[in-house]
Amino acid sequence: MTKSMKALMLGAAVTGLLGGSTGQLHAATSSNAALSALGQSSFASSFTAEDKDKHACKGQNSCKGKGGCKSSDNGCKGKNSCKGKGGCATDGSK
Amino acid sequence: MTGELHQLQRRMAAAVMQPLTLDETMRKRDRSGRDNHAEAAGFIRPNDRLDSFERLEIYNRQYWFRLFSSFEEDFTGLQAVLGRKKFQALMRAYLESNPSTSFSLRNLGSRLLEWSCDNPQWTAPLGELSQDMMSLEWAHIESFDSASRPVLPVETMTSLSEETQISLQPHVRLLKLHHAVDNALIALRSDSGSSNSSSNSATASRIVRRFRAVSGVNHETIYLAVHRYEDTVYYKRLRLEDFYLLQAIQEGRTLMDAIDAAFEFSVMPEAERPGYVQSAFQHWMSLGWLCEVTSD
Numbered sequence: 001m002t003k004s005m006k007a008l009m010l011g012a013a014v015t016g017l018l019g020g021s022t023g024q025l026h027a028a029t030s031s032n033a034a035l036s037a038l039g040q041s042s043f044a045s046s047f048t049a050e051d052k053d054k055h056a057c058k059g060q061n062s063c064k065g066k067g068g069c070k071s072s073d074n075g076c077k078g079k080n081s082c083k084g085k086g087g088c089a090t091d092g093s094k
Numbered sequence: 095m096t097g098e099l100h101q102l103q104r105r106m107a108a109a110v111m112q113p114l115t116l117d118e119t120m121r122k123r124d125r126s127g128r129d130n131h132a133e134a135a136g137f138i139r140p141n142d143r144l145d146s147f148e149r150l151e152i153y154n155r156q157y158w159f160r161l162f163s164s165f166e167e168d169f170t171g172l173q174a175v176l177g178r179k180k181f182q183a184l185m186r187a188y189l190e191s192n193p194s195t196s197f198s199l200r201n202l203g204s205r206l207l208e209w210s211c212d213n214p215q216w217t218a219p220l221g222e223l224s225q226d227m228m229s230l231e232w233a234h235i236e237s238f239d240s241a242s243r244p245v246l247p248v249e250t251m252t253s254l255s256e257e258t259q260i261s262l263q264p265h266v267r268l269l270k271l272h273h274a275v276d277n278a279l280i281a282l283r284s285d286s287g288s289s290n291s292s293s294n295s296a297t298a299s300r301i302v303r304r305f306r307a308v309s310g311v312n313h314e315t316i317y318l319a320v321h322r323y324e325d326t327v328y329y330k331r332l333r334l335e336d337f338y339l340l341q342a343i344q345e346g347r348t349l350m351d352a353i354d355a356a357f358e359f360s361v362m363p364e365a366e367r368p369g370y371v372q373s374a375f376q377h378w379m380s381l382g383w384l385c386e387v388t389s390d
Contacts, residue, residue, distance in 0.1 A: 016371065016373060020376040
């Protein structure tokens with residue numbers, strides 16, 4: 001890559017980063033002060049949901065193994081195969 | 095006393111974690127040939143309804159049912175590719191070779207891709223498609239849980255040089271795949287409905303999830319970013335140039351090296367490249383993908 005091409009590319013990257021950053025600030029705060037601080041108020045990018053592309057739907061896993069996955073019961077309650085057989089007792093009494 | 099308790103815990107764990115029979119019951123003998131009835135009687139008292147073995151079996155079964163259920167939930171796409179029977183066989187073989195060693199079931203599939211490459215018989219003749227699907231499903235888990243760091247500050251942007259290194263958010267996972275498994279997995283999950291909860295329920299017999307097959311997955315090279323935005327995971331198709339540029343950033347190469355890497359396999363006319371670079375960086379910054387390099 002020639003020196004002038006490198007300079008062009010670097011300039012393009014910086015312009016892009018600043019433009020994207022302004023878009024983020026705009027989305028987050030809509031603050032004119034923040035935008036003018038960057039001197040970029042005229043080209044805030046219009047960021048839409050489509051830009052993120054395909055929604056993979058499923059939120060998963062973060063609660064696994066932590067016992068907090070069910071919102072309304074404690075998981076085991078009333079559903080164990082051992083219920084009523086004494087297999088679940090933890091105090092050794094049965 | 096502490097030593098005795100520790101020994102008892104290890105004994106119990108070893109008994110509970112030993113693999114089930116194909117009928118999903120506790121094995122009569124462990125791997126070393128020791129009688130499990132005698133082993134159970136050694137540290138579990140019977141009651142008036144169940145003997146020691148039967149009491150231990152409850153925990154042994156529930157342990158494995160929980161692993162199976164978690165694994166099936168994590169790899170629904172793989173199950174759809176392989177079919178239920180092959181998937182079940184693969185799951186058992188994998189989990190027996192790679193028993194859970196983490197406090198969290200989230201890590202259960204962490205070694206699946208590597209194991210699958212070493213044991214191609216479990217996915218043949220759909221090895222490549224299966225590996226694409228498991229790569230995507232594991233990337234989804236990683237993206238969901240990985241850290242999000244502060245985005246690149248303006249001061250860094252305005253002082254960029256050719257030698258500057260920037261970094262990619264840890265939750266952005268880059269994949270080069272040989273099949274359009276992203277569309278297939280999204281379609282599959284849309285059919286199944288979204289699930290935001292993982293059941294902790296213990297059940298008497300294992301509930302096998304409703305099975306759906308994937309069909310007509312196109313054989314094509316796709317470049318994909320699996321990323322998180324506002325706590326939701328997205329799959330984003332990338333151009334070839336995007337992929338190599340982001341990959342170089344992720345590898346810690348300098349900005350100019352990364353830009354060079356973007357065009358290594360590209361046929362994009364040179365005149366269009368600066369415009370592409372500007373637009374790509376702007377878009378990724380909008381998504382909050384770029385951040386500073388940290389020492390960790």
